[in-house]
Amino acid sequence: MRTTRPGIGLRFDWIGMLFACLLTLFIALPLIVVGTWAFTQVWRYPSVIPRQFGLRFWGQTLARSDVWDALLLSLRLTATVTALSAVICLPAAYAFARMRFPGRNILFLSFLASHAFPKFGLLVAIAGIFLQLGLISTFWGVVLIQLVGTLMLMIWIPVAAFQSVDRRMEEAARDAGATPLRVFWSITLPQAAPTITAALLLTFVGTFYETEGAWLIGAPGIRTMPVLMISFINNQIVVQYGAVLSVMLWVPSFIALMFARRVIGTGAFARGFGA
Numbered sequence: 001m002r003t004t005r006p007g008i009g010l011r012f013d014w015i016g017m018l019f020a021c022l023l024t025l026f027i028a029l030p031l032i033v034v035g036t037w038a039f040t041q042v043w044r045y046p047s048v049i050p051r052q053f054g055l056r057f058w059g060q061t062l063a064r065s066d067v068w069d070a071l072l073l074s075l076r077l078t079a080t081v082t083a084l085s086a087v088i089c090l091p092a093a094y095a096f097a098r099m100r101f102p103g104r105n106i107l108f109l110s111f112l113a114s115h116a117f118p119k120f121g122l123l124v125a126i127a128g129i130f131l132q133l134g135l136i137s138t139f140w141g142v143v144l145i146q147l148v149g150t151l152m153l154m155i156w157i158p159v160a161a162f163q164s165v166d167r168r169m170e171e172a173a174r175d176a177g178a179t180p181l182r183v184f185w186s187i188t189l190p191q192a193a194p195t196i197t198a199a200l201l202l203t204f205v206g207t208f209y210e211t212e213g214a215w216l217i218g219a220p221g222i223r224t225m226p227v228l229m230i231s232f233i234n235n236q237i238v239v240q241y242g243a244v245l246s247v248m249l250w251v252p253s254f255i256a257l258m259f260a261r262r263v264i265g266t267g268a269f270a271r272g273f274g275a
Helices: 006-038 056-062 065-098 104-110 119-133 139-163 167-175 180-208 212-218 225-234 239-264 268-273
Strands: 040-042
Touching: 006 040, 006 239, 040 056, 040 239, 056 065, 056 239, 065 104, 065 139, 065 180, 065 225, 119 139, 119 212, 139 180, 139 212, 167 180, 180 239, 212 225, 225 239
Parallel strands: none
Antiparallel strands: none
């Protein structure tokens, strides 16, 4: 029986800790800098730390009507895309998980197509089609382009959820006289619901922060929060405006991730992928 020498194990532990620290540094440092800018009033080179902190730029940013318009528009877009994605993709995911039909595997793998090529090139091609259809700079044009980005999450993850459901419980319910609809509502859906909720949550967060499609299809009439933040930066408006918007964008993400942690903590998410 082969054993590992203690020195080798200790060496790998230190290497793992080093990579973990570097990864944390690369992720946390930009967040700390942006968060610091959001509460800074004076910070000039060569000062390492800000000379003056305050909330003056929060008041100025929140007083802008375009910020609130962009926030409400982002929430409306995200809710619409998530709802449509659920209506379209969840029945398809159930069919992929439970049914066998010609071309099933090809169709299933085709949902990876939008992620197999450079995304911006695909968006440019779609923008040409949308231009002919009059969907450029419209609410529904942005909804459609963002809906394309949700297909993989809302197909692949729910398929795993439906495949992980205990078939014996479904068969027992049918033997007891339950109708197929009753079995789905009382047995299948409750078991798959935590993983489906996680998929919906990831879709909501991903759509809220989606930028390329919203900018390419929505500009100039549709400006979401991420697009507005980019415009502040590109137009060299006060740095703190962009930093305040960044912190505002973190809030829904943090709430969503905390909720996802509760969902994933049930173990259902892992069982879905393990099917």
